[in-house]
Each structure stands twice: as C-alpha cells, then as structure tokens.
Amino acid sequence: MTEPEPTVSAPLVGLAAAILAATLDEPRVLTVPVAGQPDGRGEGLPAGPLEPAHPTLERGLRAWVERQTGQSLGYVEQLYTFGDRNRRRGGQGEGGLHALSVAYLALVREARPAADATWQSWYRYFPYEDRRAGRPPALDALTDRLEAWAGAATDPEQGRRRSDRIGLTFGAAGSGWNEERVLERYELLFEAGLVPEAGASDHIAGQAMAFDHRRMLATALGRLRGKIKYRPVVFELMPPAFTLGQLQRVVEALSGVLLHKQNFRRLVAQQGLVEETEAVTAETGGRPARLMRFRREVLLERPVPGLRLPSGRPG
Amino acid sequence: MTEPEPTVSAPLVGLAAAILAATLDEPRVLTVPVAGQPDGRGEGLPAGPLEPAHPTLERGLRAWVERQTGQSLGYVEQLYTFGDRNRRRGGQGEGGLHALSVAYLALVREARPAADATWQSWYRYFPYEDRRAGRPPALDALTDRLEAWAGAATDPEQGRRRSDRIGLTFGAAGSGWNEERVLERYELLFEAGLVPEAGASDHIAGQAMAFDHRRMLATALGRLRGKIKYRPVVFELMPPAFTLGQLQRVVEALSGVLLHKQNFRRLVAQQGLVEETEAVTAETGGRPARLMRFRREVLLERPVPGLRLPSGRPG
DNA sequence: CCGATATATGCTCACATTGAGCATTTACCC
DNA sequence: GGGTAAATGCTCAATGTGAGCATATATCGG
DSSP states (O other): OOOOOTTSOOOEEEEEEEEEEEETTEEEEEEEEOTTOOTTOOEEOOEEEOOTTOSSHHHHHHHHHHHHHOOOOSEEEEEEEEOOTTTOOSSOOOTTOOEEEEEEEEEOSOOOOOTTOEEEEHHHHOGGGOOTTSSOTHHHHHHHHHHHHHHTOSSHHHHHHHHHHHHHHHTOSSSOOOTTTHHHHHHHHHHTTOSGGGTOSSOTTOOOOSTTHHHHHHHHHHHHHHHTTTSOOGGGSSOSSBOHHHHHHHHHHHHSSOOOHHHHHHHHHHTTOEEEEEEEEOOSSSSOEEEEEEOGGGGGSSSOOOOOOOSOOOO | OOOOOTTSOOOEEEEEEEEEEEETTEEEEEEEEOTTOOTTOOEEOOEEEOOTTOSSHHHHHHHHHHHHHOOOOSEEEEEEEEOOTTTOOSSOOOTTOOEEEEEEEEEOSOOOOOTTOEEEEHHHHOGGGOOTTSSOTHHHHHHHHHHHHHHTOSSHHHHHHHHHHHHHHHTOSSSOOOTTTHHHHHHHHHHTTOSGGGTOSSOTTOOOOSTTHHHHHHHHHHHHHHHTTTSOOGGGSSOSSBOHHHHHHHHHHHHSSOOOHHHHHHHHHHTTOEEEEEEEEOOSSSSOEEEEEEOGGGGGSSSOOOOOOOSOOOO
C-alpha cells in the first residue's frame, strides 16, 4: 500500500556542514571556495554528494569534510533537509530533477585551517546579527529597505502582513530582539530581494554564499543559539580549561548579545556546569581568574542544563 | 571545488508523515496498512517516494497523504531525514543504494478516516509514554529487561553507560520523568533488542510498525511535546471553540502527564493565549464552562508563548 | 426541594528564579 | 603607592511557580 515503488525518483542528494567554532571571542564558520559561482558568491560550506560508499549520512558528511578541509568533526547534529527546486539558482535542479541537501551543524574546538578552507566570522555573513556593541547602525538601512518592500506590496493586507513580520523578526519598537530568529530574518531579506542569492546586486545584508549555503548557515546559527540555553553544548567549543570570563565572552559571541556578568556566573555555578581546577591564569590586567573545566558528569544528571541566557543588558 | 558531481548517487528518497490529532482526550496518529511486512508490522505512516512532479518536498508529502488517506494537512513541519542503511530491515536498501526518508510532523483538527487509513492512539505504539494514570505498571517489566541487557554488556564500563542511559531516559530513582525523551527511550529499547523492529518476538514495548516508522513517530511525539511549551501549536489540534478543561485534557493527553488545574488556567490566561466567547457549554455534570477561542493575534505578539508545562502533579 | 457530586473559577501564600547593582579582592602598570 | 582592570561575593526587589483553600453553579437521585 505505502510501499515505495523504486522507480520514479533519482534525486541528487547533497551533504553540507556548518562547522562552527569560537576563537578569540569571535564566532567562526569553516568555509571553502566554490568555483563556477556568480560574482561575490564564491564562498560556501564544505559539501559533497552522498555516495554509495557512505554507510550513513553522517559518515558521508564526515568523509567529505575531512577530504575538503582536513578538519575532523566531534559533535554533529542534523539540521534540515532542503529541497526546494525553485530556490536553486546556482546550477543543479534542471529538468524535473530534485537537488536535495541534508545540512548538518558541527561544533569543533580549534581553528586550524587546512587546504584552502578558511575560518570566517559568522558576522561576515550576517552583520546585523551581532548586537554586542549595541544595535548595529547598519540595521536602519536594512529595515528601511524592508519597509519599502512591505509598502510595495500588491494589496494593503499583504503589506500589513509583511510589516508585521519585519517587526516580529527584527524587533519592532516595543518588541525585543530574539537572537534565535536568524533564519526568519534571512528568509525575510531573501523574499524582499535584498540578498544576492535572490538577485540583489549589493551586499547590504552581508556577504553572500554559493547555492543556499547561507540559508543553511542561518539555520545552524539559530539552532545553536537556541540550544546553548538548554544543553551544555558551548563546552564543545571551549578548550579543556577556561575562565568564566572566557566562557561568558564565547556565549556572548554566539548569541550576539551582552550578558550581566555576576548573573552569568551565578547561573553557571548553580547549574553545576563547571568545576574549579587548581590553576589560575594571568590574562590581560586585572585580578587573575581561576581556570575551570566542564563537569562531564552533568550529562548524566537530571535536568541536563544549559545556559539560559537572560534578556541581556544594555551594552 | 565543492561542486557536487552529478553522477555518483541516485538514492531513493521517501516522504513520510506523522499526522497527529487529539480527539476525545486521546492523542491520535493516522496510520495505513502496509503490505509485505513481517508479522505484526503491517501498520505504518502515510508515505511515498519523492517524484519529479513534486515541486517541493512538502508539496510531495501533501500529495501522498491526500492520495492515501484523503486527509488534507494544515500545519506541517519537517522532522528529520533518516538515512541509516543498516537500520533498514524491511525491504529497501539492498546493494549500495541508500533509502533515505524525510519525515514530517503534521497537526490536524479532526479525525475522519478515509480509505483504509485509521486513527490510532499514540499509546498503542508507546504504552509506557502515558503516565496520566501514574507510572504504568508495565514499565517495571520493561526496565527489568533493559537492566538485564545492561548487565549483559561485554565489559563493565559499557554496562555502566547503559545503566546510566536507562536511568536518564526512563527516570531513575531520584531523577524525574522527562516527557520529551520519546525518541531516546525508543532508541534504547531498539538497541536492547526489545522491539520487533530490532528482532524481538514480543510486543512488550508496544505495537510495532513497518520500516522505521515507529522511530519517526517517536521523533514526532518528542518534538510536539517539546514544542507546545514554547509555541501555541496545541490550538492546531483544538476545535474553534473549547473550554479550558478540554484544552487542559488535550495538553495532558499529548504530554502524557497530569497538570495542576488552577495553575494551568493561570498560565493560559496570563499568556493571553485565549479569549472568552459569549457561549458556555453544559458538558458532563458540574458547573458549565465558558467556551474560549484561540487569540490568533498572539502569533504577532512578542514572546510567542506556548504552554510551559509545569512538572506535573501526582495523579 | 435537598443533599451529594462534579466541574469551573477566584484567590492566597511560600519559595525559587531572575534582573540589577553595590562592594571587595587581587592582580598589573606607571 | 596610587590608578586601573578584572574576578568574585552579596543583596534586594520583582516576577514566576507549585500547591492548596474556598466558592460558584450545574446535574442527579431521592
């Protein structure tokens, strides 16, 4: 009855990885050059087709990433499978063939590029997502363009819906900024034609990427920003020993907002996420900080805590 | 560089849907008969292969579901793409060919089966997930078998890890029950060989399904149980007008735990999720309740609230 | 009509969590 | 030795959460 008839479809299945790290208080993503792309879209995520030799999707992904970047992956999590033929402007998808991509999120500890892979800041691709220095001034230009798009809607009702979405995702007057809505913001910019991936000629909304890789990256950032709140995944990005200050700066780099220092420490402490080591560190001026390490045991304990980010502080 | 070479792979891509509803305080899933399956595995989810005629994955899914069940889908969300060749014991996957399935979660309002599709209770497939009447007695037998499996590990370290996982997912002595870990519990039972999908001959852990459809269903239940806490998705399952008592019983049915009535009402009220209608209803004995309706406007408001389930009450 | 029973609904209270800030400690730099 | 920069310790008000008590308003069986 529901037995698939193994004749009809033979789509291409691609695997792609958003490999994330945090070095020197800056969140990074591992990128590779992509040939044959339109101007300004020559950067992409490590990716490759699923091959018969791959025992599982994830193993196939790991193989491609190692081949292309030399990076071996630790924490890996499936993100989403993208299949919109319509979205594909970068090559594939001709005829009735589907080009389907399974995207993954990977977290790694260190940044040592290999081959022609390079680490880039997340905010190269999403400059408006970094609010650590307050609301980026460039955001005004963006929302102006978005509102212009909303105003150009065919009927008033559609225009109102567009305005609502802009307010919801970019944080209207009264409403706040939700740092998890990375994908929704990118989708809005895409629909409004403000990104090169959708035909725009300027890079007002950040550096473009090949295929729909920037959409995958947006998905990854949103997922990670959400996940650090209820799972201790930040520690996948930290060195074995770190200070609470470093930990906080990494969390701030990932989430793009600043946090209240004392409350952050209280949270980490009462969740039992870390334990002290004997060592302290000198750092740049100020009182030396104690080096901490992640308490692996929390993975076996009850509520499996994360770092519920508070609402942030002014800056 | 990372350009996929369109030669190597031509995997079969399937689409499958866990279509969920809640009728008469019981959570339901729409199932179809599946031919050619081993004994006791003749039930499955609506599914079919991705076809070139399908413009997008989701549109392909909707087409298959309507063809097989007559049900048209409202809320649809992608769950996960399953691709483990090894897991596939039910037919496909021979040779080096991958059989890849993109699973979806769908929420619908009413239950009116068509063709030979039937609505079944979730708890037919996961009896141990229903704790509304307290801890199910059958759970003891299950955890006994699981602990036996842990004890039969090749080395003590592995056995300890297994015991830890059992305690974590099924709620050990001191630790509580986390209703969202449906998939982890099923995976554990699978690994322990306690489900027919993994070769077991009895149905101690609930009714089996064709292929890996029960795994997909577990993924769907876990996702929905999590999502109702931070998005107002329950209302996709409710009729246009309902009482707070009905709403609570649906939430309890989905999550499998009982809630404190007064606190539930306070939560719903202060989140502004519903508004009163003029009507009241008679019901079965007791004071008549006011009929409420979902406030669609909340979708446009700030924190996009859900129904954070409290820890539950004894029962 | 009366009381028993079953929900619905209103309200209180102790306790935990959260957002914000003040104060002190301990290093380095000049 | 004084100035500067973090790290660390503590307090306090506001809010949120878990549990119950009390009241309102139906139906049902005599």
